[in-house]
Amino acid sequence: MNETGIDGTGTGGTGTGGTVDVLIVGAGPTGLALGIDLARRGVDALVVERGAALAPGSRGKGLQPRTMEVYEDLGVLDAILAAGGPYPTGTVWQDGRRTGEHRIFDPVREGEEITRFTVPWMVPQWRNQEILRARLEELGGTVAFGLEVVGVDQDEDGVTARLASGEEIRARYAVAADGGRSAVRRALGIAMTGETVDPDPLLVADVRIPALDRDLWHVFPPGDGGAGYASVCPLAGTEEFQVTARFPEGTDIDLSPDGVRAAIAERTHLAPGDVTEVLWSSDFRPRAALADRFREGRVFLAGDAAHIHSPAGGQGLNTSVQDAYNLGWKLGAVLRGRAPRALLDTYEEERRPVAEHVLGLSTAIHRDEARRGAGTRQLGLHYRRSSLSEETRPAPGTLRAGDRVPDLTVDGVRLFDLLRGPDWTLLTLDDGVFLVRPDGHVGWAGESAAGAAAYRERLGLDGPGAGGERSFSAVTVRG
Structure with missing residues (x-):
């Protein structure tokens, strides 16, 4: 087997002797944010992504106030503000008529902390990732595409990541930020404990509907004819809408453009032809799951690789970015000789309880047992019980x-x-x-x-x- 280089020459990574300080597996918001935090500390980190490009789709589109604070520190806030916008007011439709307003988020109440950021900011995930990648590269960091990590081996000095190509990458530490189906987590033998939040599968798609008002978030309750719930949300900074549609348990959702158009037409007053473009589509079953541990030796789990949320509360992406923000400074301190390796033990100590708490909140919101209020803004999350406090x-x-x-x-x-x-x-x-x-x-x-x-x-x-x-x-x- 060869040690692979990001340029495909087989000469090693970006570090000395073919070894990088930190290998980050996955170029989603978690991996890119961690890459930025490490790069600004002078840490030699390599982000690898199995796909040929950044993942498409709006996916997690809401940035909570605490994440906006993190992004300000990481140097991407201005670009994020320019790329997005506030959430629109929701309007409820019934039989082709608007029947009322739907408040997506609870207002800031008297006595709550007043900060620069008080409500979520909408940026489609694909655009969020582009901004993070640009900042990483500005700092001298690298994303290497087309590199799929299928296994990891460890010794006293570091980690060897095995690629699907048969090549290897050597690093002092590695971070699995490769999503809910994390290959790295499975290779480590770390189980996830959780539950199905909702047995009904969901379709999510990015579409263009020129005939629909972009100043409102359109909500369509289940109809008398048996069609399920749907929402059509204008994506800030784009000409697109994110469509979410619920289907009965056991449905094999048609993700083709015609299937997406049919799902929209069945649940709304729109005709299939009103959907002029279907740019991306996916399906999922809402789950809540937490990794049994966030670390195995020199390998850490972060983001969806460590915790999987229902999207209802807008918590998954935000919790993931803050995993990166917590781990980045600790890895940097240890790698640059400013702290002992024991500091890395506090990553799981601090982040796993937070993830467990937030998972419960996400599930409660999905089941209409909690509101999108102050708790979802993540400004009050703390580490008072940490050994570092x-x-x-x-x-x-x-x-x-x-x-x-x-x-x-x-x-x-x-x-x-x-x-x-x-x-x-x-x-x-x-x-x-x-x-x-x-x-x-x-x-x-x-x-x-x-x-x-x-x-x-x-x-x-x-x-x-x-x-x-x-x-x-x-x-x-x-x-």
């Missing part, structure tokens, strides 16, 4: 160790402007001193800065790194 104040304030630092402006200074970038920040506010992790969560909180050094020593942080990059910066903001 140390709260030393006898009377903690609102902001505690493990919490996400809020998007506040204090004395004319926006906190996020101080925290942006790949480093830790020692932040002094009126209610305490906070050592803020690179992902914007508080690691240590105290009444003065005196205990911060002991916290860093306990975790083995701030070791000898390369490149002279700061690992810690200190700022004082008084309200």
